Amino acid sequence: MTATPAADPTMDAITIAVTRGHEGETARARQELLAIWRDLGVLGDPLHRCTLAHYLADLNPDPAEALIWDVRALDAARALTDDRAGEHHAGLEVAGFYPSLHLNIADNLRRLGSFEAAAVQIGEAEDRVAALPPGSYGDMIRTAIRGVRDAITARDTTPRSSSPTVGGTEDD
Known part of the structure; x- marks a missing residue:
């Protein structure tokens, strides 16, 4: 129990x-x-x-x-x-928080055009993926890390379509 x-x-x-x-x-x-x-x-x-x-x-x-x-x-x-x-x-476990936290920082830095700093943060996320749980949440974060890594490499500042504030309804 x-x-x-x-x-x-x-x-x-x-x-x-x-x-x-x-x-x-x-x-x-x-x-x-x-x-x-x-x-x-x-x-x-x-x-x-x-x-x-x-x-x-x-x-x-x-x-x-x-x-x-x-x-x-x-x-x-x-x-x-x-x-x-x-x-x-x-x-x-706190270790499971870090891949997503570094991913989010990397994505914001990328959107701001700070590609070198974004690459450091996405590297931090990649270094911590082993702490992610198996299953849909872990898979989602791993996929997002790859997507942000690709966007950093392409020097793309476009918001990701899966971003929580993209494609939703904004009431303000």
């Missing part, structure tokens, strides 16, 4: 806001996430900061703004422990 994770109102609020964003209410989702961020502060729970910053980046179509949030997510991950991650979801 596995233990049920403790109630986490902050993660619940983040999930509600992210769901709104995925349903097309991106401006409202960003406002709600920013309000949670203000309550957390820069020294708040690393799991909350990492999750929230990651989703704020995903909901921001401006690559410079998204980059700021992606760097915040990476910084928070560096302060996160496997024990804390496991409190949220049994078996969750």
